[in-house]
Amino acid sequence: MSVRGKAFIAGAYEHPLRTIPNKTVQQVHAEVAAGALADAGLSLSDVDAYFCAGDAPGFGALSMAEYLGLELTHIDNTETGGSSYLLHVQHAAEAIAAGHCHVALITLAGLPRSSGAGIGGAGRFGSAPEVSFENFFGLSIVAGYAMAARRHMYEFGTTSKQLAEIKVAAASHAQHNPNAFLQNVVTIEEVLQSKMVADPLHMLDCCVVTDGGGALVVVSPEVARKLSRQCVPVLGTGFAVKHVNNGRIDLTHTGAVVSGPRAFAEAGLTPSDICYASIYDSFTITVLTTLEDLGFCEKGKGGEFVSNGALQAPFGKLPFNTDGGGLCNNHPSNRGGITKVIEAVRQLRNEAHPAVQVPNCQFALAHGTGGNLATRMGSATLILGQEV
Amino acid sequence: MSFLPLADVEVNNETQPFWDALRNNTLMLPRCTACQSVVWYPRAHCPVCFSTQLQWEEMSGRGTVYSYSIVAKGNGRWKESGPYVVAYVELAEGPRILTNIVGVAPTDVHINMPVVAVFDTGDDGRVLLRFGASPEI
Numbered sequence: 001m002s003v004r005g006k007a008f009i010a011g012a013y014e015h016p017l018r019t020i021p022n023k024t025v026q027q028v029h030a031e032v033a034a035g036a037l038a039d040a041g042l043s044l045s046d047v048d049a050y051f052c053a054g055d056a057p058g059f060g061a062l063s064m065a066e067y068l069g070l071e072l073t074h075i076d077n078t079e080t081g082g083s084s085y086l087l088h089v090q091h092a093a094e095a096i097a098a099g100h101c102h103v104a105l106i107t108l109a110g111l112p113r114s115s116g117a118g119i120g121g122a123g124r125f126g127s128a129p130e131v132s133f134e135n136f137f138g139l140s141i142v143a144g145y146a147m148a149a150r151r152h153m154y155e156f157g158t159t160s161k162q163l164a165e166i167k168v169a170a171a172s173h174a175q176h177n178p179n180a181f182l183q184n185v186v187t188i189e190e191v192l193q194s195k196m197v198a199d200p201l202h203m204l205d206c207c208v209v210t211d212g213g214g215a216l217v218v219v220s221p222e223v224a225r226k227l228s229r230q231c232v233p234v235l236g237t238g239f240a241v242k243h244v245n246n247g248r249i250d251l252t253h254t255g256a257v258v259s260g261p262r263a264f265a266e267a268g269l270t271p272s273d274i275c276y277a278s279i280y281d282s283f284t285i286t287v288l289t290t291l292e293d294l295g296f297c298e299k300g301k302g303g304e305f306v307s308n309g310a311l312q313a314p315f316g317k318l319p320f321n322t323d324g325g326g327l328c329n330n331h332p333s334n335r336g337g338i339t340k341v342i343e344a345v346r347q348l349r350n351e352a353h354p355a356v357q358v359p360n361c362q363f364a365l366a367h368g369t370g371g372n373l374a375t376r377m378g379s380a381t382l383i384l385g386q387e388v
Numbered sequence: 389m390s391f392l393p394l395a396d397v398e399v400n401n402e403t404q405p406f407w408d409a410l411r412n413n414t415l416m417l418p419r420c421t422a423c424q425s426v427v428w429y430p431r432a433h434c435p436v437c438f439s440t441q442l443q444w445e446e447m448s449g450r451g452t453v454y455s456y457s458i459v460a461k462g463n464g465r466w467k468e469s470g471p472y473v474v475a476y477v478e479l480a481e482g483p484r485i486l487t488n489i490v491g492v493a494p495t496d497v498h499i500n501m502p503v504v505a506v507f508d509t510g511d512d513g514r515v516l517l518r519f520g521a522s523p524e525i
Contacts, residue, residue: 130429132429
C-alpha cells in the first residue's frame with residue numbers, strides 16, 4: 001500500500017526554549033501538543049490518534065493519553081530512537097489510509113539539559129542481550145560515531161576538514177534562528193581546533209544537548225481540505241533497521257541505503273528533485289554518511305559533496321538543516337527527529353527565516369537516524385511536498 | 389591487568405561458557421553446526437539460520453583492528469582512564485567485536501593493525517576480553 005498523498009502534515013511546532021527549568025517532561029509534551037494543534041487550527045478534542053516514543057514518561061501513549069485528556073481510536077509507541085518521529089509520520093499516514101483515524105498527534109519532549117542527565121540514557125537498555133558484550137569498554141556515544149568516521153576516512157579518504165564543512169553550514173543557518181542554542185557562525189579552523197572528544201570527532205562535530213520538544217499533527221485529506229492552514233502532503237516514506245548482523249559490522253553504511261530508495265520510489269522522485277533536506281545531525285559524520293546513502297552523491301564522495309558551502313542555504317547545491325539543526329539549534333531529548341520534519345514543513349510553507357528560505361521549495365526530504373550509527377539503528381526517510 | 393575498569397557482566401545460561409572460558413584464558417564462541425557461522429555475541433541459536441545446534445569452539449584469539457577511536461576522557465568509572473582506545477576488532481574467524489586495545493600507546497593504534505586477545509583479569513577474578521598488539525610485529 002502506498003501512502004502517497006493520503007495524509008497531510010497540518011500542524012508543526014517546535015518548543016522555543018532550549019533550557020526549561022521547573023517543568024515536567026509530560027508538561028513539555030502538552031505544551032508542544034497545544035502548539036502544533038493551534039498551528040493546524042485544530043483542538044485536542046479533534047485528535048483520535050496519538051504517537052510517542054521512549055521519551056514519553058510512564059506507560060508511553062497509555063499514560064500520555066490520560067495525562068493529555070485524549071479520546072483515541074489508535075495509538076503507537078514505536079521506539080526507534082531519533083528516527084521514531086519520522087516513522088510515526090509514516091505509521092500515521094498508514095493508519096489514516098486504513099481508516100483507523102483522521103487526526104494524529106505526534107509529540108517529543110525531554111529535559112536532558114536542566115535535569116543534568118547530559119547525553120546518553122543507556123541505562124534503559126540495561127537488560128538488552130548485547131550489554132555485557134558492548135557496554136563495558138568505555139564506549140561513549142561519541143566514540144561509536146567516531147569509529148564510523150575513522151572507518152569512513154580509511155575507506156574513502158574523508159577528512160576532518162570535510163566533516164567541519166557540515167558544522168560550518170549548520171552554524172551559518174543558526175545565526176538567523178533567534179531560538180537556536182548556538183547562534184555563532186564558526187569557521188573550519190574553529191571546528192578543527194575545538195577540543196577532541198573521541199578522535200577523530202571534535203567538540204564542534206557534536207550536536208547540542210538541549211531541553212525542549214516538538215509536535216506534529218498529521219491529518220486525512222478530508223480534514224486537510226477543511227483547514228485554512230497550508231497542509232503539507234506526505235509523498236514518500238521509507239524505514240529500515242540495520243544491526244550488527246552476527247558480527248558483520250559495516251560502519252560506513254546506514255539504513256538510509258534502504259529507507260531512501262523506498263521513500264523516493266513511493267514519491268516518484270529522485271534525489272535531484274529535492275530542493276531542501278533535513279538530515280539528522282547528531283554528529284557531522286551522521287550527515288555525511290546519510291547524504292551518500294540517500295543517493296545525493298556517490299558512496300564515498302560525501303566529503304567532496306559537502307565542500308565549498310554545498311549545504312548552505314539558500315543557494316548551495318543542497319541546502320540542509322536551515323534551522324541550524326541538531327549541531328547548533330536543538331536536539332531535544334538527545335534525539336532531534338521531530339525537528340527535522342518541522343523545518344522541512346517550514347521550508348515547504350515558505351516560512352523558514354528569509355535568509356535561509358529556499359526559493360520555490362517544491363520538494364523536501366527529512367531523514368531521521370536512531371540508535372547507533374551503522375551498528376544498531378533505525379533509519380527513517382520522509383519526502384514531503386507542496387501538493388499531491 | 390590493564391589499567392582500564394573491569395565490570396560485573398551479566399552471565400546467563402546462553403553466555404556462561406564464554407565467560408568461563410575467558411577465566412581460563414581462552415576465547416570460546418558458538419559455531420553453528422548447520423551453517424557453520426561463528427555466532428557473535430554468544431546466544432542459544434544461530435542468528436544466520438536460526439538453528440539451535442551450536443557447538444562451542446576455541447577461537448584463535450587473533451584479529452585485526454577494523455576501526456577505533458581514542459576517547460579523550462571517559463564517563464563515570466572511566467573518567468580517570470583517558471585517553472583510552474575503543475575499537476572494533478575483526479577476529480580471524482570473522483566477527484567484528486567491540487573491545488579496547490591495551491598495552492599500546494593510543495596514537496600507535498591503526499586500522500588493520502594485527503592484535504591478539506588479552507584476557508584482562510582483575511585480582512577479584514573479573515575478566516574482560518581486550519586486545520593488545522600482536523607480538524609477531
